[in-house]
Amino acid sequence: MRTTARVATWSVGLLGALCVAVVGSAMVGPVALSPGTVARASLNAVGIPTGVNFNTAAAGVGSLSMPVPSVDLQYTYVFDFRVSGSAETIVRTLRLPRTALAAVVGFSLAAAGTVMQGFFRNPMADPAIIGVSSGAAVGAVATIALPLSLPFGLQTAAFVGALVTAFAVYLIASEGGRTPVATLLLAGVAVQTLLGAVISYLLLQSGESLEQAVLWLMGHLYNSTWGDVGATLPIAVLSFVLLLTYAREMNTLLLGEEDAHTLGVEVERTKRLLLAAASVVTAAGVAVAGVIGFVGLVVPHIMRLLVGPDHRVLLPASALGGATFLVLADTLARAGPEQLPVGIVTAAVGAPFFLYLLRKREVHAL
Amino acid sequence: MIRVEGLELTLGDSDVLTGVDLRVGKGEFVGLVGPNGAGKTTLLRCINGVLEPDGGAVRVEGRRVAETPADAVSRLVATVPQDGSVAFDFTVERLVEMGRTPHRSRLDWSDGSDAVEEAMERTGVTRFRERGVGSLSGGERRRVLLARALAQETPALLLDEPTASLDIDHQVRVLGLVTDLVSEGQAALAAIHDLDLAARFCDRVCLLSTGEIRAAGPPAEVLTADALETVFGTAAAVGVDPATGTPTVTALRDRPERDLHVHVAGGGRAGARAVSALWRAGCVVSLGPVPAGDVAAETARGLDCPVVTAPAFGEPETPAVTEELDRLLGGVAVCVDTGGPGSDIARERAETGGRARGPSRVLSVAEGENPVAAVLDDDEVFAPDTA
Numbered sequence: 001m002r003t004t005a006r007v008a009t010w011s012v013g014l015l016g017a018l019c020v021a022v023v024g025s026a027m028v029g030p031v032a033l034s035p036g037t038v039a040r041a042s043l044n045a046v047g048i049p050t051g052v053n054f055n056t057a058a059a060g061v062g063s064l065s066m067p068v069p070s071v072d073l074q075y076t077y078v079f080d081f082r083v084s085g086s087a088e089t090i091v092r093t094l095r096l097p098r099t100a101l102a103a104v105v106g107f108s109l110a111a112a113g114t115v116m117q118g119f120f121r122n123p124m125a126d127p128a129i130i131g132v133s134s135g136a137a138v139g140a141v142a143t144i145a146l147p148l149s150l151p152f153g154l155q156t157a158a159f160v161g162a163l164v165t166a167f168a169v170y171l172i173a174s175e176g177g178r179t180p181v182a183t184l185l186l187a188g189v190a191v192q193t194l195l196g197a198v199i200s201y202l203l204l205q206s207g208e209s210l211e212q213a214v215l216w217l218m219g220h221l222y223n224s225t226w227g228d229v230g231a232t233l234p235i236a237v238l239s240f241v242l243l244l245t246y247a248r249e250m251n252t253l254l255l256g257e258e259d260a261h262t263l264g265v266e267v268e269r270t271k272r273l274l275l276a277a278a279s280v281v282t283a284a285g286v287a288v289a290g291v292i293g294f295v296g297l298v299v300p301h302i303m304r305l306l307v308g309p310d311h312r313v314l315l316p317a318s319a320l321g322g323a324t325f326l327v328l329a330d331t332l333a334r335a336g337p338e339q340l341p342v343g344i345v346t347a348a349v350g351a352p353f354f355l356y357l358l359r360k361r362e363v364h365a366l
Numbered sequence: 367m368i369r370v371e372g373l374e375l376t377l378g379d380s381d382v383l384t385g386v387d388l389r390v391g392k393g394e395f396v397g398l399v400g401p402n403g404a405g406k407t408t409l410l411r412c413i414n415g416v417l418e419p420d421g422g423a424v425r426v427e428g429r430r431v432a433e434t435p436a437d438a439v440s441r442l443v444a445t446v447p448q449d450g451s452v453a454f455d456f457t458v459e460r461l462v463e464m465g466r467t468p469h470r471s472r473l474d475w476s477d478g479s480d481a482v483e484e485a486m487e488r489t490g491v492t493r494f495r496e497r498g499v500g501s502l503s504g505g506e507r508r509r510v511l512l513a514r515a516l517a518q519e520t521p522a523l524l525l526d527e528p529t530a531s532l533d534i535d536h537q538v539r540v541l542g543l544v545t546d547l548v549s550e551g552q553a554a555l556a557a558i559h560d561l562d563l564a565a566r567f568c569d570r571v572c573l574l575s576t577g578e579i580r581a582a583g584p585p586a587e588v589l590t591a592d593a594l595e596t597v598f599g600t601a602a603a604v605g606v607d608p609a610t611g612t613p614t615v616t617a618l619r620d621r622p623e624r625d626l627h628v629h630v631a632g633g634g635r636a637g638a639r640a641v642s643a644l645w646r647a648g649c650v651v652s653l654g655p656v657p658a659g660d661v662a663a664e665t666a667r668g669l670d671c672p673v674v675t676a677p678a679f680g681e682p683e684t685p686a687v688t689e690e691l692d693r694l695l696g697g698v699a700v701c702v703d704t705g706g707p708g709s710d711i712a713r714e715r716a717e718t719g720g721r722a723r724g725p726s727r728v729l730s731v732a733e734g735e736n737p738v739a740a741v742l743d744d745d746e747v748f749a750p751d752t753a
Contacts, residue, residue, distance in 0.1 A: 264440030
């Protein structure tokens with residue numbers, strides 16, 4: 001089958017699986033809903049942006065204030081099915097935003113994991129490998145634990161922490177315009193260790209907010225809002241599209257940097273771009289959901305077994321597969337008598353499955 | 367086509383290339399030979415732009431590689447790498463298709479093309495196009511990498527050890543294909559370990575050692591026992607391959623130094639065996655007279671030993687032959703008669719003596735007898751020294 005046809009088939013198939021997972025997930029909860037109700041309520045929630053308002057609000061500390069432009073989109077809702085009011089509220093304001101956020105975060109982490117594994121030519125690479133998650137954790141835990149009132153929220157602190165860390169690791173590992181992958185890997189591990197110490201110290205100092213900090217570190221999707229989805233989705237989609245245009249380059253990089261260069265790829269520039277885009281995608285996901293492990297490691301692996309190493313097919317398949325996986329994992333996390341952070345579920349489900357693949361020798365090098 | 371001028375490169379603290387000049391013309395196959403660590407691979411990596419030289423310039427079709435973007439360079443030069451470790455499992459077809467990368471835009475995701483089909487066809491990999499690269503043998507994989515380079519459709523082709531770890535059939539097939547491409551107008555430069563193959567397939571060879579070109583030209587002129595001993599540091603015998611007529615090189619173990627001059631009388635196979643055995647044992651060997659083109663003469667020349675030759679047809683004992691023979695016999699301690707063609711002449715001259723200096727002994731060596739043992743075990747050979 002031609003590559004474009006394979007991309008389309010896998011994408012459509014996995015998108016269908018994602019929709020089924022979303023509807024299924026929204027049925028589960030203290031109030032069980034029928035699939036029909038969920039589907040109708042979900043369709044009612046589908047809005048098409050038809051207008052834009054620009055607001056300029058001031059934000060700042062003390063005398064330092066700077067205008068922060070914000071964009072309000074006006075939506076027109078296409079569907080108007082009959083659904084009972086309470087069911088519609090449960091689906092639209094409680095379950096759907098959470099499920100949608102799970103999908104976006106899963107999408108981001110799996111896409112970033114695919115890129116990192118290809119980039120490092122190492123099956124153990126994951127989105128956190130260059131310290132993105134640790135940086136986000138420092139930002140988030142500092143916001144929770146320290147008696148500071150910051151002019152921006154926890155998510156912004158986590159996002160900024162993630163990107164600063166990734167950039168620092170990149171600078172440490174670069175010399176003379178070149179960034180050897182092995183150095184990058186080791187620098188990432190070292191910086192993660194250092195930040196681990198910082199996080200531990202912050203946790204000791206966090207006093208009563210310890211539980212909140214630990215919860216964030218486990219990765220959870222409690223209290224998700226449409227606002228979280230709106231902040232994450234554009235970053236995830238834009239970075240993903242950018243990464244997708246570099247699918248061919250990623251394929252050649254799998255052959256080694258020297259081969260990639262002889263095939264006309266500007267290796268260092270491409271590496272910078274891939275690192276930057278993957279870090280931004282990861283940071284966006286981690287900032288809203290905390291450190292959810294294993295999605296970015298296991299999903300790309302499974303998808304590589306199914307579709308092969310060609311990034312043109314693998315990247316969209318992994319991203320959509322990751323979205324579906326996290327939606328299902330989060331459904332499991334909140335299905336029990338007590339809600340669990342989804343990070344526990346992904347690790348508890350993902351690790352044994354990975355070990356199973358390992359024993360079956362399905363997991364080898366890329 | 368490929369023009370390298372005054373190329374200099376320093377990696378770390380060591381100079382890897384010091385002033386390399388090299389040209390490869392359209393329709394020319396140049397072999398790069400030299401010992402391990404001579405800088406062959408490094409030179410190739412400078413030509414394809416992977417390494418940026420510290421001095422000098424590399425031009426391909428007049429364009430300076432260091433100042434040309436990677437995608438433009440990859441439309442000029444294709445490289446067949448030494449051997450990609452297989453850390454991926456693309457199908458053969460996908461891998462060959464990656465050779466089209468320089469010709470396609472980022473968003474062009476179409477598959478296949480005539481160039482890919484033709485490249486697979488020529489390298490004979492079409493029949494396993496659907497197989498994963500990881501499941502191929504070393505020889506098949508090398509052909510796939512060659513196909514990828516062909517799919518690039520470049521005027522210049524670089525090959526890094528294209529025959530290393532291939533069986534003899536694959537070696538000849540791969541280099542034969544390169545020769546075909548060159549005859550269609552491509553320029554090819556290959557780092558080759560195997561000197562015999564380099565001599566057989568290349569139009570010219572460049573002898574590279576410690577970052578410098580020591581000699582360049584047709585194989586027969588460059589690959590001499592003397593040059594090889596200087597560059598590789600080992601004694602080597604250069605002969606002529608009977609099947610291809612091209613030079614063939616045999617590396618020899620370090621031989622003992624023996625201040626014993628031996629003249630071999632008689633050519634043919636017996637003569638050739640005696641020459642090489644005595645030479646390996648450390649003797650200073652001369653030969654003759656033998657008919658021109660005799661196998662023993664080739665052996666002796668390959669070892670840089672003096673030879674007296676007589677015309678193959680006609681009177682063997684001309685005054686010139688006798689004079690040259692007397693000169694050689696004047697310096698030898700022993701003459702070994704192998705009974706081959708021409709031996710009677712030498713024996714006669716050696717035994718008639720009448721000269722101030724000359725062989726003290728003439729030994730007959732029968733077929734199957736070891737000439738070295740015969741010479742060294744003969745008590746009287748050393749008589750003049752002990753006297």
